[in-house]
Amino acid sequence: MARKASLSGFPEWLPAERLVELHVLDTLRRTFELHGFSNLETRAVETVGQLLRKGEIDKEVYGLSRLQDAAASAQDPSALALHFDLTVPFARYVVENAGHLAFPFRRYQIQKVWRGERPQDGRFREFTQADIDVVGDGRLPFRYDVELALVIAEALEALPIGPFTVRVNNRKLAEGFYLGLGLEDTAGVLRSIDKLEKIGAAKVKELLASELGATSEQADAALALAAIRTEDASFVERVRALGVEHPLLDEGLAELAEVLQAASRRAPGRVVADLSIARGLDYYTGTVYETVLTGHEQLGSICSGGRYESLASKGSRTFPGVGLSIGVSRLVSRLLADGSVAASREVPTAVLVALANDDSWSDAQDVAAALRSRGIPVEVAASAEKFGKQIKYADRRGIPYVWFTGAGGSHEVKDIRSGDQVPADPATWMPPAADLNPRVEAVDAG
Known part of the structure; x- marks a missing residue:
């Protein structure tokens, strides 16, 4: 289980926990780059x-x-x-560097962000986010909205996090529906619907009536829309059955159907249409996404985002985009808290080169250099204690192998887990692939 931070809201992982976080970051980075996203970092x-x-x-x-x-x-x-997120700084970056970027511009960004909110399960004041965005110059084809849902499903599928669901909606669909009902303050309705999971349908209905002047029939229709959830494009018929018409609704239905048609083929069961998803930030204009871990829905969304048309602009020139942000710290905290994953060892070191005497330190460094030249992580013992103590040090650190050099220049390596000790050549010996670097794997609960 993750150690409790001494300063609330500012997590600090132990070495083995940090290995889990690095595994998550490396997996995300590798997936994003496979899809052609370039890395950048903006100022804090x-x-x-x-x-x-x-x-x-x-x-x-x-x-x-x-x-x-x-x-x-x-x-x-x-x-x-x-900065409290990476999207707003990225929009500023695009405007300032537009003359140096090739559009559509695909970027991923992994950085710390800070929010002054009350710390609780999965919520921190300092945390790491991993974002991907595609930004266009003047226009951005809708197919990028589809692509990002598939990329994020692939990235999360590669992590040992168990089942998850990417829930997708479209702000045009929702706003067009509300306008068709006669509710003009669509942003206000979206903010109320966004509270549905926290306060329930009855309270949301009260808000719609008291704050937005919605009639009981209008509120019931808005809640009926929010109750629709499908794994394919069948949501279209269910929305049509509610009897509301508006051109913006038609546009939103067509866009969301395109996302679900592609997702049902390439990520079946992972991406669903959930018409309760609203997203609170005002800059979203079309597709919106939220992702939850199955069985940990109370944790909230671990990955969210959407389409924005005018967050980045310079005069009459606009840079529409679509992006998703993964709450890495929230995700890692859950993995550590429930013990569902663990690192195979606490340190990167695979081999400790033991010292027979203090004069052998330089020769031990030669052995270490030969091993490191082939990518083997190595430490050299600091002093020539009894071999038993050096082996205990390796065991305490989680180092699987100890290397011994004899007086005549012979070499042996000991697997301290099994006790097996065999002759070895520093120029050719390699540990098994499974021992070369720490592995992060799902833990069998049974």
């Missing part, structure tokens, strides 16, 4: 004006000021703050 600091320009989220932002200065006012748009 943005102006408050930049961070808040697409939604009121000031309670989540950490302001930045030097200790000897008075704290910068959050009302000052030129004040500095730590």
Whole structure:
């Protein structure tokens, strides 16, 4: 189980736990690059004006000021703050570097972000996100919305996280439906529907009536839409059966159907149409995604995002995009808390080169260099203690092999797990592939 952080909301993993996190990051990186996404990193600091320009989220932002200065006012748009996600900084990056990028531009980004919210299960004040986005210049074909759902399903499938569901909706579908009902404040309805899992249908109906003036019939229809969930494009008929018409609804239905038709073929059972998904941020304009772990739905979404048309713009030039963000720290914390995965050892080291005496340290370094030249992680003992103590040190560190050099220059390597000790040549010996590097694997609960 993950060790509790001494400062709430700021996790620090133990070495074996960090290996699990690195495995997740490496797997995601490898999958993203297989699909042609380029890596980049943006600065940790943005102006408050930049961070808040697409939604009121000031309670989540950490302001930045030097200790000897008075704290910068959050009302000052030129004040500095730590970024709370990677999408807004990426939009700024695209605008500033548009002349150097080839569009559509595909990027992945793995960085820390900071949010000043109350820490709880799976929610941190400092955490790692892994994002992928595709951005166009002026227009972006809808097929990228389809592709991102498939990429993220493939990336998560490669992790030892168990079953998951990518839930997809379309803001055009929802907004067109509300407009067809006569509810003009579509953003307000979306914000209310977004609270459905937290407060339940009855409370949402009260909100729709008290805050948006919805009639009982309008609220019931909005909730009926949110109750639709299918693994294929059959949601279209169910929405049509509700008897609401609007051109924007037609557009949203067609787009979401395209996503589900592709997903049902290439990621069956992993991607579903869930018309309760709204996403709270205002900059989403079309497809929206949320991903939950089966059996851990209370953890919330581990991967979310959507289509945005005007988050990035420069004058009349716009850069529409679609992206998804994986909450890596949330995901890793769940894996560690339930013990569903573990590293095969706590350190990268595969071999400890033992010292027969203190004068043999230089020769031991030669052995280590020969092994490292073939990619074998090696440590050299710091002092020539009794071999038993050096073996105990390796065992305590989780190092599987100890290397011994005899007085005549002979070499032997001992597998301290089995006790087997055999002659070995530093120029040719290799451990079994399974022992070369730590492995992160699912743990059999039985």
